[in-house]
Amino acid sequence: MEGVIDAVTRDLLTREEGLDWTVTEFVRVVDARLPPRVFYKHCPELRQARVVTPAGIPVHLQLLGSDPQALAANARQALALGATSLDLNFGCPAKTVNRHDGGASLLRDPHRVERAVAAVAGAVEGAIPVTAKIRLGFADKQLALACARAAEDGGARHLVVHARTRNEGYRPPAHWEWIARIRAQLTIPVIANGDIWTLADYWKARSLSGCEDVMLGRAVLADPLLPRRIRHWQRTGEGLPATPWQARAEVLHRYAERQRQHLPERVVVSLLKQWLNIMRGRDAEAARRFATLRRETRLDAFLAGLRAPGDEPAPERREAAPLAC
Numbered sequence: 603m604e605g606v607i608d609a610v611t612r613d614l615l616t617r618e619e620g621l622d623w624t625v626t627e628f629v630r631v632v633d634a635r636l637p638p639r640v641f642y643k644h645c646p647e648l649r650q651a652r653v654v655t656p657a658g659i660p661v662h663l664q665l666l667g668s669d670p671q672a673l674a675a676n677a678r679q680a681l682a683l684g685a686t687s688l689d690l691n692f693g694c695p696a697k698t699v700n701r702h703d704g705g706a707s708l709l710r711d712p713h714r715v716e717r718a719v720a721a722v723a724g725a726v727e728g729a730i731p732v733t734a735k736i737r738l739g740f741a742d743k744q745l746a747l748a749c750a751r752a753a754e755d756g757g758a759r760h761l762v763v764h765a766r767t768r769n770e771g772y773r774p775p776a777h778w779e780w781i782a783r784i785r786a787q788l789t790i791p792v793i794a795n796g797d798i799w800t801l802a803d804y805w806k807a808r809s810l811s812g813c814e815d816v817m818l819g820r821a822v823l824a825d826p827l828l829p830r831r832i833r834h835w836q837r838t839g840e841g842l843p844a845t846p847w848q849a850r851a852e853v854l855h856r857y858a859e860r861q862r863q864h865l866p867e868r869v870v871v872s873l874l875k876q877w878l879n880i881m882r883g884r885d886a887e888a889a890r891r892f893a894t895l896r897r898e899t900r901l902d903a904f905l906a907g908l909r910a911p912g913d914e915p916a917p918e919r920r921e922a923a924p925l926a927c
């Protein structure tokens with residue numbers, strides 16, 4: 603996720619079990635072949651023998667662009683640098699990106715989706731998988747099925763569907779039932795994405811979409827132990843206790859300790875605020891901490907504020923496990 607998930611975050615979030623793979627922030631492809639440093643910046647894991655987090659979870663490199671030739675040139679560059687999987691972003695709703703003909707703007711023309719995927723798949727000649735991520739459309743859902751088919755026809759090995767249109771932004775609800783319609787038309791695996799915040803959401807998204815797998819976005823930041831709860835439920839049918847505040851604070855602490863080694867303290871504080879801001883929408887204690895710390899600019903004081911005793915009730919809150927399995 604652009605501006606939010608970097609290699610440090612990927613490392614921290616994959617230490618807990620539950621995530622099968624991760625994706626980099628998008629590498630913006632305009633017209634030229636980008637220098638290696640751009641790829642290394644987005645994906646420092648490329649410098650290793652295996653493109654994985656320290657816990658061994660694969661990292662897929664994501665490209666965002668519209669020009670097939672430029673995408674192909676950069677796919678070759680990524681392959682030469684050691685990428686082991688390439689994902690194409692057709693979901694980004696940002697105005698600047700869409701104005702420059704990137705991300706979700708391609709969903710207005712399924713042929714362009716197909717050409718982009720085919721160019722990248724052709725460039726890597728089957729050496730590594732090429733995958734795609736779409737929304738249900740730009741302004742409306744009329745082309746949702748056509749765009750999904752276009753990604754498959756272009757050679758995508760799997761398709762992630764964020765179940766909203768571009769114009770729906772991040773507003774609930776996500777239309778998971780639309781993903782079932784897409785699945786019915788495709789032979790490649792389809793992965794459901796959008797608004798999966800809890801174990802119950804996970805179950806509902808799976809049931810309505812029929813997908814085996816889901817992709818988690820903001821929820822992994824809001825609740826870093828959600829993937830573990832989902833995995834535990836898959837194995838045992840039991841719900842684990844809800845993530846206590848101290849566990850969330852611990853992740854933020856570890857993050858800060860890593861980031862302060864190479865970033866100025868005020869930047870680390872603003873990154874922490876950004877993360878806490880995502881947490882606060884889903885956790886009352888995070889919301890209280892955010893309200894108290896929002897004007898704090900000193901890193902150590904901020905971290906102390908995260909750890910200070912709070913109001914969170916001690917009893918274990920257990921998220922209800924879905925009944926079906």
Ligand SMILES: Cc1cc2nc3c(=O)[nH]c(=O)nc-3n(C[C@H](O)[C@H](O)[C@H](O)COP(=O)(O)O)c2cc1C
Pocket residue numbers: 603604605606626627628664691693735764795796797798817818819820821
């Ligand atoms: C700040 C932010 C940055 C994002 N950056 C990316 C990105 O670089 N690539 C991508 O495929 N999706 C990106 N997304 C979209 C998420 O991956 C995901 O599809 C979307 O947030 C819906 O899923 P969620 O409700 O689980 O968060 C971003 C979302 C947010 C909020």
